[in-house]
Amino acid sequence: MPRPGRLGRRWCWPHGYARTESCSPARAMERLSDMSVEVAGTGVDLSGVARTARWTAAARARETARPDRLFDDRFAALLAGDDGPALLRHFHTERAASDGNPVLPIRTRWFDDFLRGGVTEGCQVVGLGAGLDTRAYRLDWPPGTVLFEVDQAGVLTYKRDRLSRVADVPRCECRTVAADLTGEWGPALLDAGFDPAARTVWFAEGLLFYLPAPLAAAVVRQAARLSAPGSRIAVDLIGTGIFRLRYMRPFLDKLARAGSPWQFGTDAPAEFLRRNGWEAVEVTEPGAAGANYGRWPQRAAPAVFPNLPRSYLVTAGLTTDGPGPPPDGASATPGAHP
Template sequence: MNGVSATARWTAAARADETRRDDALFTDALAGDLAGPEGVARYERYANPGTTEFLAIRTRYLDEVIGRSSLTQVVLVAAGLDTRSVRLAWPSGTVLYELDQAGLIDEKEKRLAELGARHACERHAIGTDLTGPWDEPLRAAGWDPSVPTLWIVEGLLFYLPENDARTLLAHLESLSAPGSVLAGDLLSHQSMVSEFSQEGLRRLREDGCPWLWGTDQPEDVLTEAGWTVREVKVPGEEGASFDRWPWPPLPRGTEGFPMNFLFTASA
């Protein structure tokens, strides 16, 4: 697995950790096996105040977006070692597509088979490069552009060069039938420049999976890509806390502190 793919083990280890809590915001029974020792090592190596909490909140936030949606065509864009196909109760008829780099998808399919994973929806896993022409393999797997899609972009955009991330967001919108929804997360520019982030950023660079960019104007990034923003939340706000964020939400525009954004937008 290359540097950035291995970050999927990190977030799987975070979900395994959350699963062990009495007050877990979700349970992911396969996460520990998928993360393995490398995932645990990365989880410990990248631990920072707020990181564990944010990863749990992000997953729960997106679980709730999915739970509220009636869309039955769903794409996990950069699915990593996500096991929502197994752990969520999907409406009947749901078809779930998972996109990620081919090496990660191959390894994931092998591990899921070994673990006897049983998917709760029709699922197609597709190895592709999201900075290239990725929608042909998606169409070939059965994805239908005339049907509204729920796109989930969790933990991806800041690993892509900013231009590629913006192109991807715009391309997702251009592929979206009316009624489609996009939900995911963005990193703030403050997270890139805050003194409190620098050690974590250094470690990510050293491990070949640098965070490349952030924005303090997530609404503008989404709007410029053609999306209609429904909401942008920071951890601690209602709907993005789940009693897990231990601090008050940082007011928007605060400088010097890392901040993450959770968003939902429609086509």
């Protein structure tokens, strides 16, 4: 077992992220390095975080092709685009690009399970930073479910255009909300028919660590303010150790050059949710019971190790009428990076 504060090999994220600067064909690298590239046939500029949405879609497509897949997303390859495999090779090590880093599949399945278990008949669902999420099309929803997908207009337009090539329709009422989460997005959600008096299930997958710490807190807090008692939320967070590990530096640098840097991490995920209006917080990690699915090749690292590349899967609820101000002197982003 490695000593506290040091990263032993057994605690590395399985297969890792890219440790070399180049692992894609030259043509693909040119496309990936062009931060204003338009996706062919759509006229839509996909840069920054939108580009990482295509990377994530490519990871879902790879998982779907496995015989032991944790979920079935037959739309993912279409959304990833022709250079989806190149995105995987660019951001991951060679082994992870081919075999699959288990973090993303586990995360996707965990969010699927949260929604299946938490959404009841007539419930509102809100996907914050919905990106190229396809759950409206691939999950079975209870009658009367209304799903609001909140993201930048360009991302939603790209997804609409791509999905128009197939005959499938959403399995619930799906409403897109073009809004920038770095600004005032609440009014746009209300204009789309969101009812703050109704029970809501929120999910923010692969979102908060792309935001500055104060903004990540503001998004979570705004969701609480818009929620009725009985509402639920699921988010994923990263620990601050990720920003201190030398072997993560090439991966983080690639994200920064792509215009979508990881900016926020916290070592107190439960407190982060509590200080921003939520209650009944539960935290798990990939590899732990309920977030393993037979894919995590080693047991979850003990919490006493402070400098590991931790990833948190967090749920919370709301039993009151909404959040009050944080306690005097309390930060809305405890244990945060930066």
